[in-house]
Amino acid sequence: MGRSALMGKLVKAEFRKILSTKLWWGLLIVALLVAGSWAGMLSSVFDGIAAELSGSEVMRLAGLELDEISFSVVFLTRAINIATIFPMLFGGLAIASELGRKTITTSFLTAPNRTMLLGAKGITYAIWGAIYGIAIILAATLGIVIGTGGDHLVGFTTWLATAAAGVLSCVLWTLLGLGVGALIGSPVGTVIVLLVYGLALGPISDLVFTGFAEGDANVAGALPNGAANGLTGSTAADTLAAEIQANATGMSSVSSDLLEGFQDTARLAAGGLGSFGLFASAAIFLAWAMLFLALGLWRTQSRDIT
Amino acid sequence: MHDGSGRIEVRQLSKNFGSVQAVANLSFTVEPGSVTGFLGPNGAGKTTTLRMILGLVTPSEGTATINGLPHDKLGHPARVVGSVLENEGFHPKRTARNHLKVYAAAIGVPDRRVEDVLAAVGLTEAGDRHAGGFSLGMRQRLALATALLGDPQVLVLDEPANGLDPEGIAWLRTFLRDFAKQGRTVLVSSHLLAEVEQTIDQVVIISHGQTMYYGQLDDLRNAQRPRVLVLPSNQDALSTALREEQISEIEPADNGRLAVMNTSARQVGDIALRAGVAIYGLEERHADLENLFFQLTSGQYAAAAPQQYGAPHGMPYGTQPSAPYGAPPGAPYEAPPGTPYGPPPGTPYGAPPHGGYGPPQDGWSQQGTVPQPQGQQPYQQDEGNTGWEGQR
Ligand SMILES: Nc1ncnc2c1ncn2[C@@H]1O[C@H](COP(=O)(O)OP(=O)(O)OP(=O)(O)O)[C@@H](O)[C@H]1O
Ligand SMILES: [Mg+2]
Numbered sequence: 001m002g003r004s005a006l007m008g009k010l011v012k013a014e015f016r017k018i019l020s021t022k023l024w025w026g027l028l029i030v031a032l033l034v035a036g037s038w039a040g041m042l043s044s045v046f047d048g049i050a051a052e053l054s055g056s057e058v059m060r061l062a063g064l065e066l067d068e069i070s071f072s073v074v075f076l077t078r079a080i081n082i083a084t085i086f087p088m089l090f091g092g093l094a095i096a097s098e099l100g101r102k103t104i105t106t107s108f109l110t111a112p113n114r115t116m117l118l119g120a121k122g123i124t125y126a127i128w129g130a131i132y133g134i135a136i137i138l139a140a141t142l143g144i145v146i147g148t149g150g151d152h153l154v155g156f157t158t159w160l161a162t163a164a165a166g167v168l169s170c171v172l173w174t175l176l177g178l179g180v181g182a183l184i185g186s187p188v189g190t191v192i193v194l195l196v197y198g199l200a201l202g203p204i205s206d207l208v209f210t211g212f213a214e215g216d217a218n219v220a221g222a223l224p225n226g227a228a229n230g231l232t233g234s235t236a237a238d239t240l241a242a243e244i245q246a247n248a249t250g251m252s253s254v255s256s257d258l259l260e261g262f263q264d265t266a267r268l269a270a271g272g273l274g275s276f277g278l279f280a281s282a283a284i285f286l287a288w289a290m291l292f293l294a295l296g297l298w299r300t301q302s303r304d305i306t
Numbered sequence: 307m308h309d310g311s312g313r314i315e316v317r318q319l320s321k322n323f324g325s326v327q328a329v330a331n332l333s334f335t336v337e338p339g340s341v342t343g344f345l346g347p348n349g350a351g352k353t354t355t356l357r358m359i360l361g362l363v364t365p366s367e368g369t370a371t372i373n374g375l376p377h378d379k380l381g382h383p384a385r386v387v388g389s390v391l392e393n394e395g396f397h398p399k400r401t402a403r404n405h406l407k408v409y410a411a412a413i414g415v416p417d418r419r420v421e422d423v424l425a426a427v428g429l430t431e432a433g434d435r436h437a438g439g440f441s442l443g444m445r446q447r448l449a450l451a452t453a454l455l456g457d458p459q460v461l462v463l464d465e466p467a468n469g470l471d472p473e474g475i476a477w478l479r480t481f482l483r484d485f486a487k488q489g490r491t492v493l494v495s496s497h498l499l500a501e502v503e504q505t506i507d508q509v510v511i512i513s514h515g516q517t518m519y520y521g522q523l524d525d526l527r528n529a530q531r532p533r534v535l536v537l538p539s540n541q542d543a544l545s546t547a548l549r550e551e552q553i554s555e556i557e558p559a560d561n562g563r564l565a566v567m568n569t570s571a572r573q574v575g576d577i578a579l580r581a582g583v584a585i586y587g588l589e590e591r592h593a594d595l596e597n598l599f600f601q602l603t604s605g606q607y608a609a610a611a612p613q614q615y616g617a618p619h620g621m622p623y624g625t626q627p628s629a630p631y632g633a634p635p636g637a638p639y640e641a642p643p644g645t646p647y648g649p650p651p652g653t654p655y656g657a658p659p660h661g662g663y664g665p666p667q668d669g670w671s672q673q674g675t676v677p678q679p680q681g682q683q684p685y686q687q688d689e690g691n692t693g694w695e696g697q698r
Contacts, residue, residue: 006414013412020404021397102395106452108362109389110412113378305362306323306354 003116010111010120018128023093031086031132032139039079039143043072043152069243070154072144073162077232077270079140080133080166084173084228085198087132089191091125091177095300096190105305118297121178129174133167158239165235168282169228176224176289182296185303198225210273220274221281224288230281233272237263308373308380312338312459312491314359319368320515321354328354330515331368336493336508338459341486343506343523344495347603351515352495353392356464359493360389372460384413388453389462390446398438402429402448405437406455413456423451428474442469450478460491467501479505499599513603526598534566534574535559537587547581548574563587 018024095118098104111117145153154162181190202225209220220226241263267275275281314336321329329351336342346352357363359370361377372380372387380386396405406420424430427447432440437448446469453461461482467475482505486492496502499509509526511519519526538544541564545556548566553574555567566574571590578585 009414010412013408016404016408016411017397020400020408022399098395101397102393103397105362105391105394106409107412109360109377109387110384110409110456112381112383302364304323304357304364306357 006112007116007120007123010117011124013107013110014120014124018124023097024090024128027086027090028132028135031083031136034086035079035083035136036139036143038082039075039140040147041143042078043075043144043147069240069247070152070158071240072148072152073154073158073236073240074266074270075144075147076137076140076154076159076162077166077229077236077272079143080136080162080169080232081229081271083136083140084170085195086136087129087170088173088177088194088198090128090132091174092181092190092194093187094121094125094178094181095296096181096185096187099185099303100187102305108305114300115297118182118293118300122175122293125174125178126171129171130167132174133170134163136170137163137166155243158236158243161239162232162236165232165278165282169231169285172285172289173228176292179289179292179294179296183292183299185299202226206273218274221272221276222274222284224285226272226274227281227285227288230267230272230275231278231285233267233270234275234278234281236270237266237272238278240266308375308386310459311373312489313373314460314462314491314493315369315371315374316355316359317369317371319355319358319370320366321351321358321363322366327515329358329365332512332515332517333368334510334517334520336491336510338491339486339489340507341482341492341494341505342508342510343499343502344493344510344512345497345499345502345599345603346495346512346518347497350497350512350603352497352512353464355512356389356391356462356493356495359462360387360391382413382456384409384456384458386456386458387460387462388456388458389464390449390453390466391464392468394445394449394452396437396440396445396448399436401434402437402440402451403433405448406451409452410455415455415457419455419457423454426454427451428477443471443474446470447474458490461485461493463492463494465495465497467496475501511599511602518602532567532570533591534569534571535563535587535589535591536566536571536574536578536585537561537563538578539584539586543581544578544583547577547583551577553577 095104098107107117108114111120141154141159177190177194180194181187184190184193202223205223206220206226206229209218209226212218221230241259244262245259272281276284316332316334319329319332320327332351332355344352344356354363355370358365359372359377361383369376377383377387396402400408403420403424406423407417410417410420421430424433427450429444429447429451432444437445440448446466450463450466453463463482466478470478482492482494486507494502494506503523506523508521509519509523510517536544541558541562545564548554548556548569551573553566553569557565557567559565571588575585575588
């Protein structure tokens, strides 16, 4: 039997593990509520936040009205950024809870080896990360529709690009969580570490570093949380800039300096503090996720199950 | 590719947990077609050894192989070896049936196999209940069902009788014997020789991580000398009288009794009469394996320990001050010969009153296995074959 057939069996087993208990939808429901209500809350105070962006020089020069640009996309990214906590926790518990409940014994005994089991978990949880991502984006979008009363919707291209970035972010957070959980081993420890980083340490350090750097790209953008937010934030900023360029009527083309300045502002508004831009952020976050996965694999290999 | 022999080989295996040496230079081979008992007192290193065989614990030194390969090289490990381990985990909120379906998928056997193994261990009715609500015995049955999913050639069981009711224990014993008769391999650990005495052919006895005895159980039985257990009115007077008759191998036994070697009940009775010592109990014991087991597993202390002549009433024989735990008073030494499978004292697990799960069905053999001729059948397994179906 080929390796991929064996892997397929292990992935099927992982899906059965997930679907035969309630964790997946418990976390999913909360993720949807958080994403939806966060997007709804932010966008209901739309004017305050959007005014900052729309009042910018470039909008005036481009002769654009607020409604013509999909500013609401920043609510989408912020809702995604906060809701990624849940797929991250879901991934974190993948191995940690098996270690905690000792079901890992049977999982190891029925898999050809530990590397393949972890590979199957990686594939399975990447898929689940995407499922969470799609659900979160739909909930956040619904939140925006309700929050803005349908007045300030996001243009389809901008929405699609940001949604794709959001799904990728969820997948990578899930895998990063998976690695951290495998590394730490205890479910409680994993949840605490992930929550403390995702809710406090990450955002606060991003603010502090970005404060020192006066808003420029900085070390925050190289850390997992900053890179993840940079991935979604930059996507939103880039697509907004593209919208402005495409719709500019006030002048033949918007100067690139101005546009860049706008992108920085938009990225900040979208939550991407200290980011190095879309592709750099994606690469950095991918590298973090892979690093933790590798550490988790290494720890899993050497673990004695007694 | 593994050699299909069904042989478990342990070679110079050692394991240290920090400063604790759990297993020290252990070597033995478990042959197919027989049930091998793996015996040793608490903390002897049984669980650690079995987990090294199964690739769950990495040895500090040495190797453990099944079919000539370490566990992680077997390819389809669950079709080669099934196991029941101590404190094995089940997700408390997952039903027994779903638990088995998860691992049926991982192993690559069809879902109907789940029903087969549930029936085999008598859990069909309880299949849709959460494993978290199972009794110890039911969990043990579920663990056994999981072990059987891949229709393995080798079974490794760590104290499988724990928590099983007498009916379950009797069933397990028959099951293991039949399993071995088909030319498959069984390695079963226990800290009670009496518990497995009637099941096993071969025995590996370990103590403090080292092999104390390894061979046929019958050889061990034949090596055992008869002993006389006597309850005298005065231990000192009787032992003095015995020594005067050149009977000097006397040891304190439980409940104020003396164990006297190389003699007969009649001789002891006569000597006691002459010495004017009253006898309240007199019993001759042959081939008391449990006793030999004690000697083997705690004998290393016997020389150093002070003679426990006239030890406090009820001090179990063989309990040494330096042993990490004293055997519980009266057990297992007390077990009368011939009732090796009495439920462990205090085992509270009977069948649930509402009959939540039925007795194990004999269906296991009906569902899978043509009655095998007596004697050993060589085991053959084709690659990709789900196991025994090909031979049925
Ligand atoms: N994870 C661990 N960390 C530290 N020491 C351990 C660990 N696992 C086992 N040990 C030690 O190794 C020794 C052997 O333990 P093991 O569980 O193998 O014994 P056992 O023969 O199975 O005993 P029992 O009959 O009680 O099940 C013991 O001294 C135990 O304390
Ligand atoms: Mg043990």
